[in-house]
Amino acid sequence: MNVLPFGMNKMINSALNSNIPNTIYNALFNIQAHYDLGNELFAAFLDPTMTYSCPIWKDENDDDLEAAQYRKIHALLKNAEIRKDMKVLEIGTGWGALAIEAVKLYDCTVVSLTLSEEQKLLAEERIAAAGYSDRITVLLCDYRNLDPSVYQFDRIVTCEMLEAVGPEFLPLFFECADSLLGPNGIVSLQVITMPDSRYENYCTSVDFIKKHIFPGGHCPSVTALVDAVYAGSRGNLIVDKLDNIGPHYAKCLRLWREKFMANFDKVVQETGKSHIYTPEFKRKWEFYFAYCEVGFSTRSLGDIQVRLSRESNQDLLHGIPF
Numbered sequence: 001m002n003v004l005p006f007g008m009n010k011m012i013n014s015a016l017n018s019n020i021p022n023t024i025y026n027a028l029f030n031i032q033a034h035y036d037l038g039n040e041l042f043a044a045f046l047d048p049t050m051t052y053s054c055p056i057w058k059d060e061n062d063d064d065l066e067a068a069q070y071r072k073i074h075a076l077l078k079n080a081e082i083r084k085d086m087k088v089l090e091i092g093t094g095w096g097a098l099a100i101e102a103v104k105l106y107d108c109t110v111v112s113l114t115l116s117e118e119q120k121l122l123a124e125e126r127i128a129a130a131g132y133s134d135r136i137t138v139l140l141c142d143y144r145n146l147d148p149s150v151y152q153f154d155r156i157v158t159c160e161m162l163e164a165v166g167p168e169f170l171p172l173f174f175e176c177a178d179s180l181l182g183p184n185g186i187v188s189l190q191v192i193t194m195p196d197s198r199y200e201n202y203c204t205s206v207d208f209i210k211k212h213i214f215p216g217g218h219c220p221s222v223t224a225l226v227d228a229v230y231a232g233s234r235g236n237l238i239v240d241k242l243d244n245i246g247p248h249y250a251k252c253l254r255l256w257r258e259k260f261m262a263n264f265d266k267v268v269q270e271t272g273k274s275h276i277y278t279p280e281f282k283r284k285w286e287f288y289f290a291y292c293e294v295g296f297s298t299r300s301l302g303d304i305q306v307r308l309s310r311e312s313n314q315d316l317l318h319g320i321p322f
Contacts, residue, residue: 020216021166021169022166022169022216026216027164027166028115030214030215030217031114031115031116031164032117036117037276038273038276039119039121041277044259044260045256045263047066049095050094050096051069051073052094053160054072054160054192054245054248054303055072056075056245068248068252070101072190072245072248073097073101074101075245076098076305077098077106079186079241080157080307081315082155083318084107086106086108086154087153088111088155089110089113090102090113090158091112091113091143091157091161092114092158092159092161093112093113093114093119093120094114094119095122096126096136097126098159099136099138100127100130100132100136108155110137111139112137113142114139114140114141115142120140124138143173143176144169148176152180152181153180153182154182154186155181155186156177156185157189158187159190160190160303162220163192163214163217164216165218167218167224170224170225170232173232174232174237175232176232177232177237178232184310184313184314185310185313186307186309187237187307187308187309189305189308190303190304190306191219191225192246193225193301193302193304194221194302195221196224199220199221199224203218208291209291212288225304226239236310236311237308237309237310239308240307243305244302246303246304249292249296249303250294250297253290254293257286257289257293261282
């Protein structure tokens with residue numbers, strides 16, 4: 001009898017139960033259902049940074065995905081205006097690339113949150129190899145469980161984690177961010193967006209991605225995101241900067257798909273996980289990459305980098321002459 005990995009039964013149940021809310025319990029299983037499929041699988045198609053989000057290409061002839069991912073990371077960190085010895089919260093560790101780069105560039109300290117045991121394990125290995133274990137702490141923790149009486153930060157950075165929050169909890173996410181930030185706090189985020197024109201229908205339906213790839217996934221519209229920021233932070237956080245990098249995703253998704261297809265059989269052989277990485281799984285993921293590539297290449301989907309700040313934030317005046 002085939003044994004499903006931890007979380008896979010929940011993934012199936014999520015698919016059958018349509019848009020169930022991302023409570024702390026549901027969020028844990030939804031994240032594990034995707035990100036705990038095995039680090040070997042993700043390493044088979046990602047670049048050496050192990051970055052699983054939209055890059056920023058230099059120009060139309062750029063083929064260096066690793067450099068493009070670092071360019072995206074640097075843009076997010078620049079928006080955050082991090083300085084030496086600042087305390088930074090990263091929500092959504094991934095495999096550690098952003099936290100490592102933050103410490104390397106700005107000599108800050110980072111607390112990074114993840115719900116994926118597989119990601120935590122490899123991220124901590126990569127952080128140790130970079131020599132930053134004393135500067136970066138990875139917690140297996142939901143953002144809602146971080147106590148603001150214990151933790152306070154100068155900056156919050158999150159890259160394509162908001163898609164796992166869900167519409168019901170978007171205001172709460174920004175309420176938590178507001179409570180965890182100091183008086184001159186800044187949030188730098190990146191999130192995939194759905195056009196406002198299709199958002200209402202999207203919220204009441206279950207598409208291929210929600211059903212088969214990202215259970216519990218939800219891409220907010222720009223309007224829904226801004227409304228949630230205002231409602232959750234009670235107006236304490238405001239949009240200071242916004243940039244849509246969505247079209248940069250298309251080429252990245254094509255490259256991921258090509259590497260995934262080229263390396264899939266090798267991953268099955270080396271891991272012995274043929275009960276998980278089935279031919280059906282392969283077809284679903286091939287379609288997932290192609291489906292999303294078309295969405296971003298036609299601008300039917302967006303991906304925005306946003307800076308949120310408190311009003312009259314003096315930190316944003318740094319380097320500007322008067």
